[in-house]
Amino acid sequence: MTVSSTAAPAVDLTGLTVRFQSKRTQTVAVDDVTMRVAPGEFVTIVGPSGCGKSTLLKIVAGLVAPTSGTVSLMGRPVTGAQKEIGYVFQRAALLDWRGVRKNILLQAEIRGMDRRQAARRADELIGLTGLTGFEDALPHELSGGMQQRVALCRALLHQPSVLLMDEPFGALDALTREQLNAELNRIWRETGTTILLVTHSIAEAVFLGTRVEVMSPRPGRIVRTIDVDLPAERDYAKVMSDQRFDRFATEIRGLLGAGANH
Amino acid sequence: MHDGSASGSTVGGAAARAAGQPTPALRTPAQPLTRLVRFGDALWRPALLLGIVFAGWWALSETGAVPHYLVPTPAQVWQTMVDKRAFLWLNTYVTLYETVIGFVLAVLLGLVTAVLIAYSRTMERALYPIVLFAQVIPKIAIAPLLIVWFGFGLAPKIILAVLIAFFPVVISGVAGLRSTDPELVDLSRTMGASPWQTFRKIRFPNALPHLMAGVKVAVTLAVVGAVVGEFVGANEGLGYVLLLANGNLDSALLFADLFLMSLIGIVLFAIVEVTEAVLIPWHASRRSGTPLTTS
Numbered sequence: 001m002t003v004s005s006t007a008a009p010a011v012d013l014t015g016l017t018v019r020f021q022s023k024r025t026q027t028v029a030v031d032d033v034t035m036r037v038a039p040g041e042f043v044t045i046v047g048p049s050g051c052g053k054s055t056l057l058k059i060v061a062g063l064v065a066p067t068s069g070t071v072s073l074m075g076r077p078v079t080g081a082q083k084e085i086g087y088v089f090q091r092a093a094l095l096d097w098r099g100v101r102k103n104i105l106l107q108a109e110i111r112g113m114d115r116r117q118a119a120r121r122a123d124e125l126i127g128l129t130g131l132t133g134f135e136d137a138l139p140h141e142l143s144g145g146m147q148q149r150v151a152l153c154r155a156l157l158h159q160p161s162v163l164l165m166d167e168p169f170g171a172l173d174a175l176t177r178e179q180l181n182a183e184l185n186r187i188w189r190e191t192g193t194t195i196l197l198v199t200h201s202i203a204e205a206v207f208l209g210t211r212v213e214v215m216s217p218r219p220g221r222i223v224r225t226i227d228v229d230l231p232a233e234r235d236y237a238k239v240m241s242d243q244r245f246d247r248f249a250t251e252i253r254g255l256l257g258a259g260a261n262h
Numbered sequence: 263m264h265d266g267s268a269s270g271s272t273v274g275g276a277a278a279r280a281a282g283q284p285t286p287a288l289r290t291p292a293q294p295l296t297r298l299v300r301f302g303d304a305l306w307r308p309a310l311l312l313g314i315v316f317a318g319w320w321a322l323s324e325t326g327a328v329p330h331y332l333v334p335t336p337a338q339v340w341q342t343m344v345d346k347r348a349f350l351w352l353n354t355y356v357t358l359y360e361t362v363i364g365f366v367l368a369v370l371l372g373l374v375t376a377v378l379i380a381y382s383r384t385m386e387r388a389l390y391p392i393v394l395f396a397q398v399i400p401k402i403a404i405a406p407l408l409i410v411w412f413g414f415g416l417a418p419k420i421i422l423a424v425l426i427a428f429f430p431v432v433i434s435g436v437a438g439l440r441s442t443d444p445e446l447v448d449l450s451r452t453m454g455a456s457p458w459q460t461f462r463k464i465r466f467p468n469a470l471p472h473l474m475a476g477v478k479v480a481v482t483l484a485v486v487g488a489v490v491g492e493f494v495g496a497n498e499g500l501g502y503v504l505l506l507a508n509g510n511l512d513s514a515l516l517f518a519d520l521f522l523m524s525l526i527g528i529v530l531f532a533i534v535e536v537t538e539a540v541l542i543p544w545h546a547s548r549r550s551g552t553p554l555t556t557s
Binding site for chain 2 (some may be wrong): 057058061063080082083085086087089091093095096097106107109110111138202
């Protein structure tokens with residue numbers, strides 16, 4: 001990148017406030033959020049439903065403009081839709097008429113990436129996410145977990161500086177979710193991508209994050225930042241039985257009250 | 263006898279689904295034999311019903327219960343079709359030509375209108391009232407005016423076919439284009455997609471299943487439009503032949519003519535169905551089979 005990696009944070013939010021104006025009422029979705037994400041970090045944002053955490057990701061992506069405050073991505077201010085990010089939503093949002101590989105390559109087609117290079121990269125990602133053998137399967141032939149893997153590959157194809165994930169495993173069953181959490185940890189370690197992930201699962205937030213930002217119910221504020229001092233490589237069984245995990249989870253649950261699950 | 267042409271395939275499709283649901287074996291894809299079985303399964307019910315109607319007609323007319331000038335016998339109708347095949351073919355060709363041109367124009371025009379409406383609020387406000395007006399005005403009432411304006415030739419018939427077939431294309435096109443997953447639109451923005459790329463790669467293919475539903479309705483309506491045009495003023499075409507046969511109390515010719523009109527509708531409908539199967543094999547309404555994985 002043009003900016004030296006030591007200087008600029010990957011994501012820099014300062015004094016961010018978002019108000020939505022409807023006919024009579026004014027809703028404060030996000031209230032004075034300041035947050036920095038260093039390159040290579042895996043930051044998770046946990047909070048109850050409707051606390052504005054999804055809005056936060058959209059602001060980073062440049063899809064929503066904040067009412068006040070500043071946003072910058074890789075040292076440059078965010079003014080419109082950002083191209084150097086990858087985005088994964090709760091629903092896989094795949095094109096029903098395209099097979100797995102062609103769904104991943106949509107990213108390359110629209111960006112006008114080199115075809116052969118993109119195809120090679122797609123095959124790498126297919127291997128990395130365990131989709132080998134399903135290259136030509138259509139989305140409706142895949143389970144929810146597999147579909148979400150395809151969405152992840154698509155988001156990683158262009159090697160984005162920052163990967164934004166909006167409750168990516170929220171619609172999956174618990175077992176698939178654990179499995180994909182472990183895989184995401186491995187993919188993060190192998191690719192070194194900066195990840196900003198939003199979730200309402202405390203376990204997921206602690207298991208994945210090197211840092212957890214805890215948000216309050218609307219208006220969304222960051223009520224605490226927790227550094228998760230667990231090793232980068234995380235094994236599900238080991239982490240779950242680790243006393244530190246319990247401590248973090250209990251702390252977050254206390255902050256969120258009854259508003260969150262797990 | 264083929265009045266049910268518009269709903270014919272849905273009836274068949276429903277029969278196939280109803281029959282396919284309880285027996286999972288029929289739902290697995292690809293085997294030619296199963297496909298044949300499924301096809302036969304979908305066909306026998308409408309075929310049986312048609313057979314009963316035909317037998318009733320035959321019994322009623324052949325026994326003389328109803329005079330022949332009201333209901334001709336199947337043999338008389340067949341004889342007329344054979345005797346007047348050149349005359350009938352010529353007029354079928356004219357109606358077919360008007361219908362197809364009208365239908366194609368209606369689809370193109372409808373699609374462009376749908377895109378304008380789906381993409382622009384201003385265009386929506388400007389166009390919707392006109393589209394609606396063109397739909398609610400009785401076509402039969404403006405047919406004489408069109409004859410006055412455009413003469414006895416093909417033009418007024420084609421215009422009527424367009425007017426009557428255009429509406430379902432617009433409505434289904436707008437519904438289809440608006441059904442795009444907003445997350446996909448967000449995603450395309452983060453990819454830096456141009457509006458044309460988003461349309462071509464995401465919104466249009468996504469709209470196709472909706473659109474094809476409207477196109478299927480449109481193709482059956484286009485026949486109606488062409489025939490209505492011929493009713494009001496023509497010297498060729500199946501609508502003209504119908505008036506001729508009616509004036510001469512030639513019920514056999516009238517029945518033959520009705521049969522050919524229905525045939526045009528059914529053949530065109532079948533062509534659209536096949537096109538749909540080729541264009542959107544991925545859509546839920548067209549696929550069978552189960553997920554490859556469960557995890």
